[in-house]
Amino acid sequence: LASGPNGDLTPVEAFKTVGDSIFNGFGTILLILLLAGLLIVMSVNAYGGSLTLISMLDSFKSVKPTKKLRIAALLVMGISVWGIAQFVGEARFNTFYGNALVFLAYLFTPWTAVNLVDYFFVRKGVYVIGEIFKKDGIYGRWGWRGNTAYLIGFATMIPFFVTTPYVGPIAKSLGSVDYSLFVGLPVSAIAYLILARGLDLKKEAAMAAAEGNLTKH
Template identity: 30%
Template sequence: MENTKTKSIESVGFEFIPENDRKGNPKELFFTWFAASTVSTTLVTGALAIIIGLSFWWAALAIIIGHAIGATIMGLHSAQGPKLGIPQVLQSRAQFGYFGVILPMLIILTMYFGYGAMNTILVAQGVQETLGFNINLTVIISLIPMVLLAVYGQNIIQKSMKLYTIAYTLIFIILTGLVISQLSMSLLSQGTFTWTTFILAVSICITWQITYGPYVSDHSRFMKVHDARKTFFYTASGSFLSSAWLMLIGAAIATMVVNGNVMSEIKSMGGMVGYSIVILLSLGVLVINSLNIYGAGIIVLSIASNFWTFRTSGRLRVIVSIVIGIVIAFAATAGAGNFMSNFQIYLGFVLFFIIPWSVINLTDFYILKRRYHHEEFMKKDGQFGKLNYKTMGVYLFTIACQVPFINTEIYQGALSKAMSGMDIAWVIGIVIAFSCYTVVTKVTERSSATQVSDMPIASPIE
């Protein structure tokens, strides 16, 4: 395979990356995943812990615990990349079957489109509020650098993320100083503790990290096999530090406002400095959103590879990335008015599909320790089969088991109501997916081994 890192435009999509073509440095992943959460959405999400009733101190504990757990799960996904050398979701052909994996792929693809549109809207709205530019025109213009970064691929994305991290760390240090200067102990102590609100805040942070699970091996597959441990550490630490830091800032700001409008408070608290921070937060998404377009491109190519035999080229990646950019532009301009609220509701439901996928994938790799040759992932009639009905059954059963524990804006499960509104659907998803997949796999393997041992041995004369 041609070297995928020396070409100006990356020429690999769903394919396996040979060890000799992997030129990545695990330290680069720290910057990639630190930068990924340095957006205004992180600040606003951190404010939710205060809005639901916790004091800052309890909110801070929930944020730290939640992100520590979630970042560990995300880091485990990232460490799969160097070992397997293929994109994250494509790895699930080993569990779901060659065609069975299309279902989680399609669900995750809608998540990429949704996040891509949401982030583009954030850019456009921020620019409109501060500079007064037309929102639809800003959406279209802002997508140009996002698509270009995705087209040029891993190498340029990580270089951009490194520069972004350095610049925005300084910005968030300034913002932290502004917030501390206006806080008081009385504000930080307002609020009450209940297990329902505390677990909800922890859940928000865990699921925030888990939504990065489908992304990470797309980037870590460029690392050497022996760098898997470093890959885990740099991915998890980068994501934890930025997410926890910004959500703590968001929670602190939320103690100072009545309506939870964090961005408006930042503009007012710092004069021109606060105003500039809001503009920079909006423009920073131009870099971050390339991750969504890049990941969506890999999913599209992976699905296409199920039906056609082809090899990714730079030209093909350009075409796919542009089409994805057009879809995101349409979603952002057509639905800018109600998109944000509707997408937040949708994301809540997407998580119930992503969590069992994540658990099944990690259980297979780390607990059952099943390993396969990389060529098997590309075979329609290989050892994975076309559709693994047992895994699909576990997947759908887990999703169904989560429903009674859901508490969202449009639906609350019966058991969530019985528990005073507590939402532990993600916990149920982890427990059910892990236990059922482990049992089903071990029973299947034991049955297969028994059948093989019971087969008659042919006589040498026959």
């Protein structure tokens, strides 16, 4: 409604119109408050994103999160976002953003299944905390069981994808309804349960007890 009868107002103009409809001048106050909130959220997102990039780098090569590295990560993020924005353009942004959120959901679906199954059904909250930070520890740098279950679950989701650039063949036959979530979650979970049978959980429990982090259920 605030965008006008013809939808001809920009978001900023729309917010100002709504504010001024409450009392004259409140629109400006509202915009200032929104700007302050936006800057805070953007700062937190940028900081969190830079730490994520550093963590990803650390998975391949051990690094220290120095001030220079954090600044470099922020610059990489800024340049990447600017480049994507220039490529996508304002007219296609909503479609691009919607697809980006959908793809993130696709990526996180099998990841969520593996983590939940591992915590609640496989290891049941018993972890050797010190070993998590050792690249040559019992967990290793990469867990092949979890990664394999992830890839299996993600692969089974692809035929059910429904996005602007791609609609899976099974999704098309089902009226372009996205059921990938309901496929990826159970498939990844079951795959990980099967693969996790080879884990030496008694050894891990003994190490966790020695470390003092054994949780009884």
